[in-house]
Amino acid sequence: MSVIVVTGTGTEIGKTIVTAALAAVATAQGRTVAVLKPAQTGLAPDERGDAQEAAHLSGAATAAELARFPEPLAPATSARRAGLAPVTPAETADAARKLSEEHDLVLVEGAGGLLVRFDEDGGTLADVAGLLSAPVLVVVPAGLGTLNSTALTAEALRARGLDQLGVVVGSWPGEPDLAARCNLADLPESAGAPLLGAVPHGAGALPPEEFRAMAASWLAPPLGGAWDAAAFARSVG
Template identity: 75%
Template sequence: MTILVVSGTGTEIGKTVVTAAVAAAARGCRVAVLKPAQTGLRPGEPGDASEVVRLAGGHVTAVELARFPEPLAPATAARRAGLAPVRPYEVAEAAEKLATEHDLVLVEGAGGLLVRFDDEGATLADAARLLAAPVLVVAQAGLGTLNVTALTAEALRARGLTCLGVVVGSMPAEPDLAARCNVDDLPVAAGAPLLGAVPAGAGALAPADFRARAASWLAPELGGVRTWTTGG
């Protein structure tokens, strides 16, 4: 698994922190994080890729293909800014080039799997298909997550893509009943294993603490040490 695509079931669910945790757990590896489209930031402001480097460490290379100032879907943000959109083949070419120089390339999407990159309807799924890369789905912990996770997994299957597994992007310190039950139910909804749960607020940890703890949040398939079974 040289290239792994990381997609959320929506926005603001912990996708960047999960990407950082996977990068941090890849000790001894050369890791690159590729952000095809960063929206909502001006030039010079730190983006998601640089946040992964900050949390995960200096063994991570950050690459951003395009940046659009308004916090919108990439296609809309590009159009409103009068800038060229990101095309799936550009994402695939960049990831493949990084893979020649790194042991692991993490391609972090923007929002959900089918958010449009351009006005022709290209998405992160199209880039994943060009790469023949598995997709890691980052999901919410609580009520409502099963439906959007099932829809994301169904969209992957319809495109012949592999769902490597699901990671909960922000698990509350005191999960409610829905979040506790979802530990068991998310793998069923996704048709793929639960591969981790990152604690809420993990992104606010000191980087050294984040790196020391990252492996404890993830399953061995992602370089972690925790075996996730039914019942958590």
């Protein structure tokens, strides 16, 4: 796969850190990786954005950002309020194609969830995946409520004929409760796709060298790592 689209079931659930882990594993295998963030919202011009953060942690060759809007809102809303032109799915897909000409892997990280609006025409990350014919990796939270949002995202992907690679828990708690432990078995059923990893809470605060050394242990073999869902479930009870 030359392009993977990374989405989530909501905000602040670990998409950037999962993207960084994917990039770290691929980079360690000798592949050149580009991380593309179509629209970064809620940051000042001089702050490190999600693409830059993922590249910093992973050692990815390239971090690209198409637009930055000041308020922490959906891209279309933030662009409109700032009086700026939004980023469109077509522009995003074109940028990803160009990056794929010079990189072995391009990771496109969306903002929020799959159907958050990019522009006033209703364009979304799902449209980007469709234009690229790219598989989609869904990042999910660990605990109560995740099964419904995971199932809804999977249903939206299927309705659009998009390929879901699987799901990754973006922030696995140090002391998982009953719901989180049960969700390890239930998430694949809700998603209709395999559970492909669990990134520990706080992984983004690790020094880059340690992050890169650990990344493969958080992701399953289809994503280039060594994580095993059954063994992980046994280890957390």
